[in-house]
Amino acid sequence: MNSTRDIEALIDAMAKLPGLGPRSARRAVLHLIRKRALLMQPLADLMGQVATTARECLNCGNVGTTDICDICASEKRANGQICVVEDVADLWAMERGHAFKGRYHVLGGTLSALDQVGPEQLRIPRLIDRVETEQVTEVILALNATVDGQTTAHYIADQLEGRVTLTSLAQGVPIGGELDYLDDGTIAAALNARKSI
Secondary structure: OOOOHHHHHHHHHHHOOOOOOHHHHHHHHHHHHHOHHHHHHHHHHHHHHHHHHOEEOOOOOOEEOOOOOHHHHOHHHOOOEEEEEOOHHHHHHHHHOOOOOOEEEEOOOOOEOOOOEOHHHOOHHHHHHHHHHOOOOEEEEOOOOOHHHHHHHHHHHHHHOOOOEEEEOOOOOOOOOOHHHOOHHHHHHHHHOOEEO
């Protein structure tokens, strides 16, 4: 009988998380075991709660505990601007900068011929619907400066041309950079210096 089977299974599960390899997962699990009452049990309780209550916003794709997220529900955020991002991590990165006061649209990825990801696999049709129904005046394309990100931005720009003002993030975002790894000041500067496409 293996007395550490459950612990090894927890380490294997933790190692599947982004940013954690087998060594980091092992250290994290050992720390949690040592701080069982203070960290592990509250973490397990919160994970169970979030597992049952977390859902995607039906409007924008953000993650929350209600069908419509707080950003979409806020009338203060209905200023005619929609900032388009690849995933929720990018939305959260933009929010950390406290520079954008409009609403968001999470695509759920980027177009990729190699991975067979087309517009229908992303939330591009929903974005087009929102532009037509929400009195949108500007769509800010805040996609990562990668080949797939720029391909997706060009596709969206073609779909929305003539319907709305299209802008993209400008200075501050390096080529090949990803929003989730940028500091708050860089994101704010890039958002404030956006340019027309």
